[in-house]
Amino acid sequence: MSRGDTPFRPRRVLVIGASYGLLPAIKIAAADHAVTVVGHPSEVALIAQHGASLDFGEGRVLRPPLGDTALSFTTPGEVDPSGYEIAFLAIQEPQARSPEIASLLKRIGGVMPIASLMNMPPPPFLDRIPSLPPAIRAGVYGAAEVWAALPAERMTLASPDPQVFRPDPARPGDLRVTLASNFKFAPFARPEDQEILAQIARDASRVEAVWGRVPVHLLAKGSVFAPLAKWPMLITGNCRCLTPDGSAMSIRDAVGRDPEQSRRIYDALCKALLAIGAPPAALVPFDAYRRAAEQLVRPSSLARALASGAREVERYDLLALGLLRETGAAPEMIEALRRISAMISERLDQNRAALQP
Known part of the structure; x- marks a missing residue:
């Protein structure tokens, strides 16, 4: 053959x-x-x-x-x-x-x-x-x-x-x-x-x-940095599907409800990736991501898991937060990610406490 x-x-x-x-x-x-x-x-x-x-x-x-x-x-x-x-x-x-x-x-x-x-x-x-x-x-x-x-x-x-x-x-x-x-x-x-x-x-x-x-x-011909292009998307969309009351919204709504804040978070992470040597061609512009997010009418798997009582989830939000801190990002952007991570941590704590005898 x-x-x-x-x-x-x-x-x-x-x-x-x-x-x-x-x-x-x-x-x-x-x-x-x-x-x-x-x-x-x-x-x-x-x-x-x-x-x-x-x-x-x-x-x-x-x-x-x-x-x-x-x-x-x-x-x-x-x-x-x-x-x-x-x-x-x-x-x-x-x-x-x-x-x-x-x-x-x-x-x-x-x-x-x-x-x-x-x-x-x-x-x-x-x-x-x-x-x-x-x-x-x-x-x-x-x-x-x-x-x-x-x-x-x-x-x-x-x-x-x-x-x-x-x-x-x-x-x-x-x-x-x-x-x-x-x-x-x-x-x-x-x-x-x-x-x-x-x-x-x-x-x-x-x-x-x-x-x-x-x-x-x-x-199979991407840059070694190509997979990190996912980080701005995960934080801007997936992580922000979790709401303060513990429910989950769609990725489309998480990105689109405040598009300017979404852009700021996304661009801050792209800037941090550029600071460690990622070539611009390996990253996806925010506008391209936002168009793709319009098709994502379901909550992220992260938000669904947290809303369903998960006690462990992937903490890529902490990786991204650490990257902003280590690359000297603007304090307001570090604080924005810190709040996202804090909401995830708080929900995990609640889920774990709910299973305690």
Whole structure:
């Protein structure tokens, strides 16, 4: 089998996370690579029963075949790392502390390259950006000891990312895509790892259905700073979905209710990223982000989790706050982020207290 003038070599791909991870998993499987998705036993059972699909709207649905040679599912303890060439990481950072995921990450660390899709950048990836002040990480990561086992040279990260949700909890394999943007990966440090990612990206981007080319491409030629372009978006939109009364508003409303303040927060974080060496081309202008946010009519996963009583969430707000402080941002912008972080911390404290006997 060949793709153009290049002989096709199917890759053996592991995707850790059966929720958001289904998005790249289905796309990569549709490109004829063998993809195994790791999830909770209950998720795996339901997906095996009902199948998996990506719904892009307007009747555009992608359903890959299920089976050992296409898209298969397993649980963390059943993974044999020797059977895979690359892993895509699609979990929430606090999940890495669970014994099952922690054990899996330690088993694959150093064995294969890991491409993270997390909002919270894994510390090994941040190690690849020497100009990023190390002080911003203090006390931020819930699974610091787990990340320490993963080598920096085999880790990369993607940003910005598409937006999806599960319309029916009883069918966890079905995802609806609400913003079909692309995954933009920083390059791996090792050429042989980058070659695997680049091939998968090329193949997945060529996938076509009967209704046309399938959206959501994997782009593997970004700057090492490209994933940090997500930080202004996360703070301006995702974090501000949480309201003072603990409820959650949509990302569209969080950005649009006070667009000038949104612009100030967004631009302050872009300026901080430029101060540590991010090239302007790696960042997304506020106006482009605001147009994209108009399509995001659901609250962020962070706000939904906090409103639902979560006791642990990804604290990328603290990373961003530390970056502003370390790069000498204007005091009013530091205070604006401090208030955002304080609201998140207060809600976490309330959620934890509610479960106390």
